[in-house]
Amino acid sequence: MALQSLDIQRRSATTTPQPGARNPVEVAKLIDVTTCIGCKACQVSCSEWNDIRAEVGSNIGVYDNPIDLDAKAWTVMRYSEVEENGKLEWLIRKDGCMHCSDPGCLKSCPSPGAIIQFKNGIVDFHQENCIGCGYCVTGCPFNVPRISKDDGKAYKCSLCSDRVAAGQEPSCVKTCPTGAISFGSKADMKEVAARRIANLKERGYANAGLYDPPGVGGTHVMYVLHHADRPELYAGLPKDPSISPLVGLWKGVAKPLATLALAGVALGSLFHYVVKGPNEISKEIEDEIEKEDAQ
């Protein structure tokens, strides 16, 4: 799904620069959790537009359905019942890919061009290049990518890169009946969020705020939360997500260093042979054996 109208910022397992002449504006999807009514229209529109349908699961006594993200369910509503200020609060968060500026999936991916970050901020999986190793799952700080049991490829929300390339908003944004999801330039979305947060603060939500975690360089899916000081309340949204240091070690400096070290051992061996010569059997010992045989 490489799209000419989307310029590439970063490409998995690629060590040379991407075309950099054009600099389109960064986009973002803003999900106002405080306006969401949990109707799941976004889930339906996602299925419709992307032509995917998760297997029908079973009811486990909560509204979550499907109960988790899947290769065929790229966004799911997560419902949390919490008690705040002596009242029950029903916190409903639309979960899916956050489109990190510093994507752990892309950093981990060993297959060139299987994960692409566009200059507008969208992180897209190109399944035709996916080898199914699951390293993206290992690298993601939000537990988003899913490996399909049918074809062994990794899938997740594309932020409707095909629609965005044609100048349209993602399908979930188009469908949301309460206007809880907006889409535009990241700068504009921050302004929209700031107005909503000021409004929430007036109404007693002193800790209302924007979720745009700096640990992953910010995200291109942002949340307005009533309790931005405790994002974990929203079905375990991580408070300060970042790429795991283990992933950083595995995919960072260790790779080129180990490659150089192995090249050093191989070349060192070659030049050892050239400098010192082979370790031959000494003439003296060969003579001793010959003498023994002559006896």
Add this chain to the structure above:
Amino acid sequence: MIRDPKDLQRYTASERANHWVVGICFILLALSGLAFFHPAFFPLSQFFGGPVWARILHPFIGVVLTISFLGLFFRFWKLNRIGAADREWLSRVGEMVNGDDHGMPEQGKYNGGQKVMFWALAVCVLLLFVSGILLWRAYFSFPVDAVRLGAVVHAAAAALMIGFILVHVYAAIWVKGTIRAMWYGTVTRAWAKQHHRGWYRQVTGK
């Protein structure tokens, strides 16, 4: 090369076959593993019919290597116990590397360097097997923190093992008359007397 009937048997046919099963598995694992390790090596995945096949096959080959390595381990571990003579040999390994082995202490079937190699490879295979299971998403599912640790351990142990095997192969090339021991099992008496005098005495009674 004409073989002398007085040549010494160093490896039996089954030991040699076992070694080469491990060797072939190692080469295939190194090529496919390096392909996933750094983009510079990604084209190596073409040896396996493309990167998806490389990803599918790599863990199965790893299981075959682990099982066949266990065969080598149980055949040879007793001969690789490290003693005082080995420590003496290791402390003077610089002379050996420098190309002067005349003053090196007498060695049995394996010298100190070979014994260290044996145990280092055994530890690498153990680490690679356990961490490899953690990473095998087609059949297993472990907590993501365990998988992340497994990825680091797998990559580190693999890089070390490739380095050790490069040294192992080079040592066999460098010491003339060695590689035939793994092709057809015998070495000359002169080779044994020079490099493994203790073993030479033991098998010839001299």
